[in-house]
Amino acid sequence: MKSVIMAGGKGTRLWPLSRAKYPKQFLRLKTLPKSLFQMAVERSLKFCEISDICIVAAKECEFIVREQIEDMGYPADKVGVLLEPKAKNTLPAIYNAVKYFRETSENDTVVVLASDHIILNDDELLRCIKASESLANEYIFTFGITPSRADVGLGYISKGEPLGVGFRIAEFKEKPDMETAEKYVRAGYLWNSGMFIFGTKMFEEEVAEYAPDVYAAFTQGTPEERFENSPSVSIDYGIMEKTARKAVLPLNINWNDLGGFSAFYEFFEDKADDCGNISLAESDILIDSHNNFVYPKDGAVYALIGVQNLVIIDCGDALLIADRGRVSEVGQAVAELNLRKDIRV
Numbered sequence: 001m002k003s004v005i006m007a008g009g010k011g012t013r014l015w016p017l018s019r020a021k022y023p024k025q026f027l028r029l030k031t032l033p034k035s036l037f038q039m040a041v042e043r044s045l046k047f048c049e050i051s052d053i054c055i056v057a058a059k060e061c062e063f064i065v066r067e068q069i070e071d072m073g074y075p076a077d078k079v080g081v082l083l084e085p086k087a088k089n090t091l092p093a094i095y096n097a098v099k100y101f102r103e104t105s106e107n108d109t110v111v112v113l114a115s116d117h118i119i120l121n122d123d124e125l126l127r128c129i130k131a132s133e134s135l136a137n138e139y140i141f142t143f144g145i146t147p148s149r150a151d152v153g154l155g156y157i158s159k160g161e162p163l164g165v166g167f168r169i170a171e172f173k174e175k176p177d178m179e180t181a182e183k184y185v186r187a188g189y190l191w192n193s194g195m196f197i198f199g200t201k202m203f204e205e206e207v208a209e210y211a212p213d214v215y216a217a218f219t220q221g222t223p224e225e226r227f228e229n230s231p232s233v234s235i236d237y238g239i240m241e242k243t244a245r246k247a248v249l250p251l252n253i254n255w256n257d258l259g260g261f262s263a264f265y266e267f268f269e270d271k272a273d274d275c276g277n278i279s280l281a282e283s284d285i286l287i288d289s290h291n292n293f294v295y296p297k298d299g300a301v302y303a304l305i306g307v308q309n310l311v312i313i314d315c316g317d318a319l320l321i322a323d324r325g326r327v328s329e330v331g332q333a334v335a336e337l338n339l340r341k342d343i344r345v
Contacts, residue, residue, distance in 0.1 A: 001047050001048050001052070001108070001109045001110070001111055001129075001133065002048060002052045002053075002054065002101055002108045002109065002110045002111070003044035003047070003048050003052060003053045003054065003110070003111050003112075003113060004053075004054050004055075004056060004094060004097040004098075004110055004111070004112045004113070005037070005040050005041065005044060005053060005054070005055045005056065005113050005114075005115050006056050006090065006093060006094070006112065006113070006114050006115055006194075007025050007026075007037055007040075007055055007056060007057040007058075007061065007065065007115040007116075008056055008057050008058045008061075008084050008087060008093055009023060009024075009025065009115075009116060010023050010058075010087075011023040011024035011025070011116065012330070012331050012334045013153075013259060013260040013261075013327075013328070013330050013331060014258070014260065014261065014264075014330070015318075015320065015330055015331075015333065015334050015337075015345070016313060016315045016317075016318035016319070016320055016344070017029075017295065017313055017315060019344075019345065020060075020345055021060060021061075022064065023058075023061070023116075024036065024116050024258065025037040025040075025115040025116040026061070026064050026065075026068060030280045030295070031268070031280070034072075035068060036115060036116050036117070036118070036258070037065070037068055037115040037116075038068055038071070038072055039118075039119075040113050040114070040115040040116075040117070041053065041069065041072060042072075042122075043113060043119065043122050043125070044111070044113060046122060046126050047111065047126055047129055047130070048111075050074050050078045050079060051078050051079070053079050053080065054079075054080035054081075054082060054097045054100055054101065055079055055080065055081050055082070055115075056082050056084065056093045056094070056096065056097055057081065057082070057083060057084065058083070058084055058087065059083040059084060059085055062081065062083055065081055066081070080097075080100060082096055082097055082100060082223075083223075084096075084227060085223060085224040085227050085228075086224075086227045086228060087232075088227050088230050088231070088232040088233075089232045089233050089234045090234045090235045090236075091207070091211060091214055091233045091234055091235045091237075091238040091239065092214055092217070092218070092226075092227060092230040092231075092232070092233070094112055094196075094235055095203075095204075095207050095211075095214055095215075095218060096218065096223075096226070096227075097110070097112075098110065098200045098203055098204060098207075099204075099218055101200050102200050102201075102204065105200075106201060107137070107199055107200055107201040107202075108199070108200050109133055109136045109137075109197065109198070109199055109200075110196075110197065110198060110199075110200055110203070111129055111195070111196070111197045112194075112195060112196040112197070113195055114193075114194045114195065114257070116257070116258060117193070117194070117195075117255065117256065117257050117258065118254075118255065118256040118257075118258060118267060119253055119254070119255055120253070120254040121253050121254055124251065124252060124253050125143075125195075125251065125253055128143060128249050128251055129197060131165050131166075131249070132165050132166060132197050132247075132249050133197065134164075134165065135163065135164065135165055135166075135247065136197050136198050136199050136202075137198075137199035137201070137202050138202070138245065139163070139168075139198070139245050139246060139247035140196060140197075140198040140202075140203060140206065140239065140240065140243065140245055140246050140247070141166060141196060141197045141198065141247050141248070141249055142157065142169075142192055142193065142194075142195065142196050142240065142246070142247075142248050142249075143193045143195045143196075143248070143249055143250075143251045144157050144159075144190030144191065144192065144193065144248040144249065144250045144251065145190060145191040145193050145250075145251055145253070145255050146190060146191075146250070146252075147184075147185045147189070147190070147191050148266065149185070149262075149266075150178060150181040150182040150184075150185050151181060151191070151259075151262075152175060152176065152177060152178050152181050152328075153175060153257075153259045153260065153328075154175065154191045154192060154257070154259070155172065155173060155174045155175060155191070155192035155194075155236050155240075156171075156172075156173045156176065156181070156184040156189040156190070156191065156192065157169055157171070157172055157173075157189055157190045157191070157192050157248050158170040158171040158172075158173075158184075158187070158188075158189050158190075159188075159190070159248060159250075163247055165249060166247050166248055166249035166250070167247060167248055167249075167250075168246070168247055168248075169240075169246040169247060169248050171189075172192070172236065172240045172241050172246060173189075173241075174234070174236040174237055174240075174241065190248060190250060192236065192240075193251065193255060193257075194257070196235070202245070206239055206243050206245060207238075207239065209243075210238065210239055210242040210243055211231075211233065211238040211239060213230070213231050214230050214231060214233065214238065216229075217229040217230035217231075218230065260327055260328060260330070261293065261311045261313070261322070261324070261327040261330070262324065262327055262328075264293065264295070264311075265278060265293050265311075265324065268280070268293070273286070275289065275290045275291070276290050276291035276292075277289060277290065277291065277292045277293075277294075277304070278292070278293045278294070279292075279293075279294040279296070279302065280294060280295055280296055281294055281296035281300065281301070281302045282296070282298075282299070282301075283300075283301040283302075284296075284301065284302045284303070284304070285301070285302070285303040285304070285305075286303075286304050287303075287304070287305045287306065288305065288306045289304040289305065289306060289307050289308065290308045290309070291308055291309050291324065292304055292307060292308065292309065292310045292311070292312065292324075293310070293311045293312065293324065294312045294314075295312070295313045295314065296314050297314040297315065297316045300314060302314075309323055309324040309325065310322070310323065310324065311323075311324050311327050317344055318344050320333070
């Protein structure tokens with residue numbers, strides 16, 4: 001098997017932790033021993049060799065990718081690194097990696113992993129990857145997670161008829177509004193984890209049929225020209241909502257996409273005090289305060305008095321204070337910083 005690690009996201013919903021030039025997948029978050037990206041590489045090494053890994057990353061992150069690979073004890077040139085000259089969403093990025101593998105092999109089984117997800121039981125994921133491998137030339141498998149909440153930042157999957165492994169997908173719905181997301185959760189839909197397994201030959205056939213503009217863009221030219229000529233489209237909209245060759249395998253794993261600070265609160269929930277506060281500070285004072293989240297600058301002390309439902313993210317050069325119910329609006333602050341051409345974005 002081969003592995004494609006998607007490392008091109010900018011993580012704007014996690015500003016100021018995540019920055020345009022150092023996005024969240026390369027951070028070593030507090031309590032974690034490695035960066036999320038390095039954990040994804042280790043995950044891949046459980047089912048393939050280092051030379052079977054292809055990393056898709058933004059051009060400006062090339063140095064970070066190679067540095068973190070070498071920090072793990074591997075020569076950076078042992079890994080395939082495909083740099084996106086221009087971000088065009090997930091389908092062109094994944095298809096570019098498929099083309100990379102098809103240059104040396106007519107057909108491979110490829111596992112697509114995100115570089116910015118937390119998975120605490122890799123062995124169960126590996127078991128499911130192995131189980132779905134036998135059908136990877138017939139279906140594009142995604143892995144479904146039982147929702148813990150309604151979330152507008154994730155795709156939703158309705159299971160259809162059972163296969164020998166997993167289920168056909170009856171419906172694939174990409175990022176609904178909150179009312180619809182709540183309806184999907186009540187109806188037993190699964191979250192789309194953003195991880196896939198498929199055969200490269202079959203995947204290319206599906207791209208040719210359902211995303212012909214993407215297929216055509218990658219037939220010739222330099223990498224810059226290919227991305228310039230390709231439309232910007234996600235694999236979810238471009239392929240998964242259209243193809244009949246889609247299947248889902250439910251995963252019973254501890255998974256978190258860390259897509260925003262609401263997900264952060266959920267991930268660190270075991271550190272909550274009796275009042276629901278989660279503070280990662282070495283020193284804090286919490287007086288009559290409830291359900292707050294504090295991600296501190298090292299060495300600082302934090303005193304919270306009479307406040308509720310705040311997210312406080314202190315990075316030294318930038319400080320975010322937001323209502324927990326409005327953290328999805330962090331992108332508006334990022335947009336304003338971009339307009340100001342502020343380097344702290």
